[in-house]
Amino acid sequence: MDKAMSPKITVELLRQLRQAMKNCKYFSEPIQAYIVPSGDAHQSEYIAPCDCRREFICGFNGSAGTAIVTEQHAAMWTDGRYFLQASQQMDNNWTLMKMGLKETPTQEDWLISVLPENSKVGVDPWIIAADQWTNMSKALTSAGHSLVTVQDNLIDVVWEERPSRPSTPLITLGHEYTGLSWQDKITALRAKMTERKITWFVATALDEIAWLFNLRGSDIEYNPVFFAYAIVGFNTIRLFVDLKRLADPAVRAHLQLDSPSKPELNIQTFPYESVYTELQAICAALGPKDKIWICDKASCALTQVIPKAHRSPIPYTPLCLAKAVKNATEIQGMKMAHIKDAVALCELFAWLEKEIPKGTVTEISAADKAEELRSQQKDFVGLSFPTISSVGPNGAIIHYRPLPETNRTLSMNEVYLIDSGAQYTDGTTDVTRTMHFGTPSAFEKECFTYVLKGHIAVSAAVFPNGTKGHLLDSFARAALWESGLDYLHGTGHGVGCFLNVHEGPCGISYKTFADEPLEAGMIVSDEPGYYEDGSFGIRLENVVLVVPAKTKHNYRNRGSLTFEPLTLVPIQVKMMNTELLTQKERDWVNEYHRRCREVVGAELEKQGRKEALAWLMRETQPIV
């Protein structure tokens, strides 16, 4: 695998791509620039190897980034999490565009500044989201250029050994995991459609389709999803998927393919690729008032099949919203998954404490050990994202992933940061802990304590019903800001239930403005950090559940919300400068550690994991 932290040499690839950009086999006129977004045709965040086109062309393999190649230039935009990593993975042919910094131009502004007059900018319409297309097209047009669709993907043209699209077996999930049958979900969706006078709904996001049908797959590493589309009308349900996958009798029975209970719950199945022509056929038969719901983040290709007058684009689909609010069964599952996950992490930390002094534990072996311990837990399916196991300066690379050539040995002298999580059949986890196994410096402790203060400020925040998550972001930063510090990433993301570890429509970020209000039952992460380039990284992450809060008053009967931590893993007291904590913050830490003892302690006891239990008891002693 070409995932090394040494730069990928791209001279020859860029030459070939630029040749393709001039090759009239692909379009009527040559294009002067080609955009390579990072997503797939479903705008997935994590993608299958066959879809890693941006990585292929520039070498940078982070989860977010867009490459643009012109005749003279090649540039790649990514956010603060990836500045270091991208600069290490790309060669000199590429300019790194650091998003979020004042001096960094937008893709549009940059294109306008480098392109000759009347240029054509090409993009694969399946890979670019409809809303991105619209914004980009508007900006380019107003500067005298044009954005054009290129049906053949030009990266695929120059990619000789491109892997094929995966088609893994499907897993069916019963009521004990989902709490709601797919039939009930379809019925609820149709009720929303009726309410908004919508006749068709096109589902393109892979996690929404998996959630809707209570199915899971493993087409994309870490994400239990499968390549599919779905179109739902009032009398039909059309599922587009590699038909070979539906041969499994369990799947056939689950979907009632051979004996639908009611005609309107009859699922018609079609090959994955035929979604385009089927949607065309549906559109050809629309009545004048018919409206089709499609997410404005769906592909430009599929969106443009729907005539504008019939298109009703939405920032978040009703499935996305319904999926975000977990039902009682899902919440129970998420709680169980987090207890099991805490057991594995307590074991890991007890083990690390013993092993690190021997000098034999590396970032990779620690990550492997974490996976091994998690895999011993019931219903373990796999990791929910690549483990970030980082020591010292590697900790400052926000989405670092240890590789043989960067692998550092854990020591008593450096801060260790581990951000990891797993998929269990009952839930998804994502937790970050930062620890020191020797004696942390005063500055490391100071920064850790500011991050902890931010974590607590969000976790303990009480806010009115209807509040959007982005309004809480500054709470996480206030203590850092006061000392002139900050971190260049958001504070939290939605977390799926045995689904994607990142999901919409809510989050906690200074960047997110289109987020939906937080509601009881939603699950998000709370993960402020601090990164000292070349020295260390700190992040503290819990997954938290939005719950109703009891307050002294109740203005306009709006009701209040707060968070309940689902993650129950001790936060290292050794890293805290407890003098910087207020009494309220100390109380929070003590109450949190009391719950870790109570809940995870009982499970460790039950599983007979004595060393981990002893570690837990010691690490959760109250601070004064």
Add this chain to the structure above:
Amino acid sequence: MDKAMSPKITVELLRQLRQAMKNCKYFSEPIQAYIVPSGDAHQSEYIAPCDCRREFICGFNGSAGTAIVTEQHAAMWTDGRYFLQASQQMDNNWTLMKMGLKETPTQEDWLISVLPENSKVGVDPWIIAADQWTNMSKALTSAGHSLVTVQDNLIDVVWEERPSRPSTPLITLGHEYTGLSWQDKITALRAKMTERKITWFVATALDEIAWLFNLRGSDIEYNPVFFAYAIVGFNTIRLFVDLKRLADPAVRAHLQLDSPSKPELNIQTFPYESVYTELQAICAALGPKDKIWICDKASCALTQVIPKAHRSPIPYTPLCLAKAVKNATEIQGMKMAHIKDAVALCELFAWLEKEIPKGTVTEISAADKAEELRSQQKDFVGLSFPTISSVGPNGAIIHYRPLPETNRTLSMNEVYLIDSGAQYTDGTTDVTRTMHFGTPSAFEKECFTYVLKGHIAVSAAVFPNGTKGHLLDSFARAALWESGLDYLHGTGHGVGCFLNVHEGPCGISYKTFADEPLEAGMIVSDEPGYYEDGSFGIRLENVVLVVPAKTKHNYRNRGSLTFEPLTLVPIQVKMMNTELLTQKERDWVNEYHRRCREVVGAELEKQGRKEALAWLMRETQPIV
């Protein structure tokens, strides 16, 4: 004046308006709905009497609100500041649409729900902003309706005694007040135009034009502006204004109308009304690459004169941005204005304390006294907005203005809230204090203390350079939220320098997402509140200056900012439950009061205002 808190009877007016909506004298086909926005042709917040069309048709006279009349319905949208007031001023023909509540439909959604198929919705293109037009038009079109321009304003058609447009004398401001000549401002504007490859700039906002030319007027009450447009190219400056106003030799000399220093600084003057035809002429002569800057909040009428290919709409003009960052002269002027203002308020509060027990002071007489005391200060021009002087339940009407029929007597038993400010030639003020002259209840003190905590949290916040004001809004609410309380308005707005008391492009609000980052030299208000309907209102407002902050660290050399209060009026200690304050908050209060003593005390001494000085010294004793 028809500003009573009893509802305006609108049966006959609505009948006439609906008749006009069907009268083909005004358009080719009848319209099914007519929108009446609250602004004027310059999208001013405060407007001249001739432009109070929304008030005329529905009776509601708050500063923000949009009325829509259909054949069957009449509805008016306004925000949380005005819910009570609007419900009292409108009769049963009108439905109050409470913006910001979940159940309230947007104007677009409401129109779509009530209109018959294929309806035409009319609006005066001079009164609606271009961005509002675009959004409304898009929404209506997608639902099968259309938004159409109606050149004759239909409110004017039914408004028999409509006042004429004011044309007050112009005031010229010298360098000692502005710190920058209009010639330098034009040169800086042209530099921005060069930088962004812009050939023309159209100024439509009245405060921007006043700022650009260092001129003031009094066409709009409380706002020292004058009706005008300006168009700036590289070789010409065109000013559109009632030409009679330019007869004054001082104005002629100031603008160098008779002897321009350089050809490119020659101001050509045109009648106010000719801006439309002049802009048409400019557009007719444009080269293919010429671009015109116009604010996307400018009128739809003027925006649409510019062919789309030549239009470069911007959310905030370069004048708006330049005006927001005050120079050293302006900052010095603002400081002086706030000291004079504090002198007047200290006198007012000392006087109230003496007079209230006699039972003779009313909301109106207190407001009059405040104006009288301010008018004794040097360079006083007038008030900067109508004084909100409110007792007990009236305090819960957020933008209350006392009227004879609502006028309450100040007493020892009720909370008194006064939000007032003035225009001085050297600066603009805006300050709110909430006081009790007897013994406040525990609940009143509790709420006041939460509001104070919020005020301090914003005022003392330290944040990185480049932070947008909306990221600070939640700091103002955290203490209220924790107890289940909140307030339904933003936390702060930009403040002009001897200009509008509300100005863009920065502010502190959960609603503002298009705000520009805060910069040293910007001036905003910090004014959280709490309103208990039917009982009392609390608000604490200081005008604060953005200043660099010294921090222990300096992440990525970004630098940090904080606020320095310009308002220096004691905050009533009697209203505080000091036990709810942290030590840091107590320190803030004591340091603030120390500065009030030092700065305002010296001025009171100088002006020989002994009683006020004694009051100040007593009210600023340190709390423990």
